[in-house]
Amino acid sequence: MFEALRTWVAGTGVKQSALVLPTVLKAAIMVQHSSLDQAICDALVLIRATAGGDLALQAEQARKCLTKAMMDAPDAPQQALAHIAAADEHLEYGELMEARTLLTAARGFLPGRRAAVAARA
Numbered sequence: 001m002f003e004a005l006r007t008w009v010a011g012t013g014v015k016q017s018a019l020v021l022p023t024v025l026k027a028a029i030m031v032q033h034s035s036l037d038q039a040i041c042d043a044l045v046l047i048r049a050t051a052g053g054d055l056a057l058q059a060e061q062a063r064k065c066l067t068k069a070m071m072d073a074p075d076a077p078q079q080a081l082a083h084i085a086a087a088d089e090h091l092e093y094g095e096l097m098e099a100r101t102l103l104t105a106a107r108g109f110l111p112g113r114r115a116a117v118a119a120r121a
Helices: 002-009 020-046 055-072 078-092 096-109
Strands: none
Touching: 020 055, 020 078, 020 096, 055 078, 055 096, 078 096
16 A cells, blocks of 8 residues: 555655655545445435335434444544434434435535535436
């Protein structure tokens, strides 16, 4: 892993090559948070208010998905975790729009991510 970064940094000044290790650590943190981001996106897809689905079942699946992701990323930003926990409470009572709003806001607190959610296909 470090070899690829050394090759990428080859030919740069000493000061720039000294920044390799923090970049690697930041990338490792981003990977862990991207799984939380993916779980949020999956939950947002599950709780779309579309006709024909059992919304209570979808809300329960979203809650399970979010719970697992939160357990896997305990070092995520506290604001993101607080928003996800609040969204979970709203999902418990079937308040889908409130939960969607909180989950979208939670994505904004993850490093390297914007709060925008991809449009429907």
